[in-house]
Amino acid sequence: MSMAVFLLVGLFVLLGLGTPVAFALGLTGLAMILVYDVTSLTQLAQSQFSALDSFVLLAIPFFILAGNVMVQARLAPHLFGFVRALTRPIRGGDAVGAALSAALFGAMAGSSAASAAALGRVVIPELDRGNYPRRFSAGLLAAGGTLGIMIPPSIVFVIYGAMARVSVTDMFKAGIVPGLLVTALLIAVTLVLSRRNAWGERAPFSLGHAARVALTALPALLMPVIVLGGIYGGIFTPTEAAAIAAIYGLAIGLLLYRSLGPATLAIVFTRSARMTATILVIVAQAIFIGFLATLAGIPQGIVEAVNGLALEPWMFLLIVNLVLLVLGCFFDGVTLLTVITPLLLPAVRALGIDPVHFGIVLTLNIEIAAITPPIGMNLFVIAGVSRTRTEEVIRGVVPFMAVMLLALIVVTYVPWFSLALIR
Template identity: 80%
Template sequence: MAVFLIVALFVLLVLGVPVAFALGTVGLATILLFDVTSLTQLAQSQFSGLDSFVLLAIPFFILAGNIMVEARMAPQLFDLMRCVTRPIRGGDAVGATLSAALFGAMTGSSVASAAALGRIVIPELDRAGYPRRFSGGLLAAGGTLGIMIPPSIVFVIYGAIAQVSVTDMFKAGILPGTLVTLLLIGVTLVLVHRNGWGERGAFSPTSALRALGRAGPALLMPTIVLGGIYGGIFTPTEAAAISALYGLFIAAFVYRTVGLAALAVIFARSARMTASILFIVAQALFIGLLATLAGIPAGIVEAVGAFDLEPWMFLLIVNLALLVLGCFLDGVTILTVVAPLLLSAVRELGIDPVHFGIILTLNIEIAAITPPIGMNLFVISGISGTRPEEVIRGVVPFVGIMLLALVLVTYLPWISLAFLD
């Protein structure tokens, strides 16, 4: 049964069957062929798994992110960051990375961040003389910060699957997110100086204050949300609702870029995205139940014991496997299918599940910019009119530095756990 479950799922995913349908089809076939449980128990397990207060954060964070994108707040953030970094050679490119970090903190989405910023930033970098290959790679990599810098939808889903505190996941993402941002900036500066791209500009306090005034309302959102969570004022789910309400308020009454017609589009898009994610989560819970009945998690634990693997060896093997899987599977699949299978071994080896969640998230970031199916590569290619192979060439240095970040985060657990109680 275990072999059938794994092989059938892998074959369907490789054939391009949508994740939720692949999971559901394999799960139903397993029940019918092996009679390991009943359809009634299946329905009950899926309902109880989705009947979670934590998962309520997902639709609100998705709604908040779509509001931020539709409200066109990315230009204000980029203008502010560019004003601050102008005295540095390559300041435009550095400002793009910082904008990606900030916008990611507001949307919690890798693709949304890459798409929204790419439309604004790439034409500006073109005018500043940066080659399209570089700017495309930079924005593709910068967009991935949206799932590491809290609040992050990935953290919410992982928290529900691993039964760990979402607040702890948000705290754990602060230093790794900062580390990846600084490393991306470092690579950017090296490339800029090596190739002679970009120019220095004069810092203008007046322009900076004007840009801060325009971007200030948007910047308050992650401050309010994360400050409230870390201060114990509200839960992550309540914070998600507040972020959606605050985003709606500033979009409609401060920036005045979202009207009633746009709201209908935003709500419809958010509903579709929420349904898609929760449908996948429901099927992943189904597969997780069957995998447990088939003894797959227990088998992994036994294999770890039989080979006498140390925690660092186990994490090395997991990272190598996830990097390979990331070439063929999207982040949601990796998160919802792989994580439940490995968590038993993670706990058995004494690895903190919060730390493991950060490692998993960083692998998902890398998967988003890894060919042949890295989602951010094709998003940037589509919105910029750049050939995919050019974006892939441009992203290579950034993939390399993110692999270094993966090694550091994996083997220096304090980077993830420093802010936990």
């Protein structure tokens, strides 16, 4: 038990002090080896290398590259222009178009912060012209950006699939319905607030204008169709799909939109390499910490506690959600994903909870953490790109966070939302 206490206390103290996740995980694991001699440093190196020597994890650098290409190729204006042309006849149509654009861009970027940044730069100035309050538009884009990790392809799903040893394809399928549910709830809040406060202006629908912007946006719109259609049709694996997404994004950015050049490509590849290195180092350390946690008996202790308290699956999921919501106030999504997954999965399986369903519940918590103060990443991303005070973004995101909590409850206790497309 002393090993378990040492591991948990050391890890959360380092994280609480603001130590980067990879260093907090690595230093805690290294200290545990030196103090308790549970394994050798040679085995440490071998286990970390073998953890990363995975065909599934090869999808991460390609999806990161594809997402950065989409951002640098400036596809967000084309997507927003297309959706806006369809929604402009209704009250609040521009804001509804922003929510739908977030869903579409999320199906290409795979990253919450990237989606929020790319759309925030384009959409918020347009909503300003429609007399939407900056607080509202910033909150909408902060919440909408979180769809990037729920609507596939998602880097979170790839990491979770590797750590939980579940099919990444199943995770991609499982994320579609919950992603659409969250999108629908964000749109519902947008419509209610827009109509109640008479925000935005209606414009007549123009078939000619819609056709022109659709033609311009078509190459970008084909991206999720090609990637997800290929995966679900059994044409290629998620890893191969990631490579195709990166190649396709480079092709349309260079040849069709011509928004990529030598300077922007250098930015894309440099940023992608840094992000890939950061994530894979964290994954390696997290898998190692999971190994040490098993040696310390933490997962087994959780299983015994669950059995001893005679917890039903719904009770366990309620406790997990409450804990994750609290932790989300202090830790980022990567920390929640990499630390919590190896600790709770044995209890999840012991209770008969589908690990794919649990992965979706965990991802929804990570979405909410991205907009939860005081360290919600999307809050600061939107505040930065829109030059809005963070306090205003937080006030604007409250109604959208409320419906995301509703989605969390629904998805948690109605597994159909997660499992409908994989059964």
